[in-house]
Amino acid sequence: MKHIFIILLFLITSTKTYSQSSYEEIKVVLDSVHKTDQQFREQINPIVEKYGWESEEYNSLRVQMRKQDSINLIIVENIIETYGWLGADEIGEEGSRTLFFVIQHQSHKVQERYLPVMRKAYNDGNVLGKDLALLEDRVANDNGEKQIYGSQLGIDSNGSYFLLPILDPRNVNERRLEMGLGTIEEYMKLWDLIWDVDKHIATSEARMKKLREQLKYVVE
Numbered sequence: 001m002k003h004i005f006i007i008l009l010f011l012i013t014s015t016k017t018y019s020q021s022s023y024e025e026i027k028v029v030l031d032s033v034h035k036t037d038q039q040f041r042e043q044i045n046p047i048v049e050k051y052g053w054e055s056e057e058y059n060s061l062r063v064q065m066r067k068q069d070s071i072n073l074i075i076v077e078n079i080i081e082t083y084g085w086l087g088a089d090e091i092g093e094e095g096s097r098t099l100f101f102v103i104q105h106q107s108h109k110v111q112e113r114y115l116p117v118m119r120k121a122y123n124d125g126n127v128l129g130k131d132l133a134l135l136e137d138r139v140a141n142d143n144g145e146k147q148i149y150g151s152q153l154g155i156d157s158n159g160s161y162f163l164l165p166i167l168d169p170r171n172v173n174e175r176r177l178e179m180g181l182g183t184i185e186e187y188m189k190l191w192d193l194i195w196d197v198d199k200h201i202a203t204s205e206a207r208m209k210k211l212r213e214q215l216k217y218v219v220e
Helices: 002-013 020-039 041-051 056-083 088-104 108-123 129-142 169-178 184-190 197-215
Strands: 153-155 161-163
Touching (some): 020 056, 020 088, 041 056, 056 088, 088 108, 088 129, 108 129, 129 169, 169 184, 169 197
């Protein structure tokens, strides 16, 4: 952790210089950021299975995770503000994707702020399509809108997963394939679900209404 903040200080005080040595330093930082981003999330399932979602153990883990997310955001924001959204050519695919991982674990306001940045980075070839698609869908859902690529699921009152409403669901596979995602049928199988476009359309309006009602009570 001490090493991260030493390099962070370098990033904050450095000018916008695109040198190989700078990129190597950033790769070292993002390698550590990636590890801290994942270390608490890897504990979620074991803790929930043993103690439950409402347990003191899970709440304690969530506090630690949010604290680490805040630290990681400071580091990532300084990298992006100084160097722009760096791609795999500069800092490797894992380094570039770590920028995305940190942003996607932030609040809706942060995600929404960086969505245009990711769109530009995607057009510049510095962001994977599947990562942009995921953020597009998350921001859309949190704005009470239908998702575009079908990456987001909800949980009903019985604890079963369902796919949140999709815009133009009959053509979702065309959009998914364009962004480097598999088909919606393949994705649904990962969750032991079956894609039925007619059923999805029939239930979409009721589910959108419920989603928008829930969002009224969300406080950032």
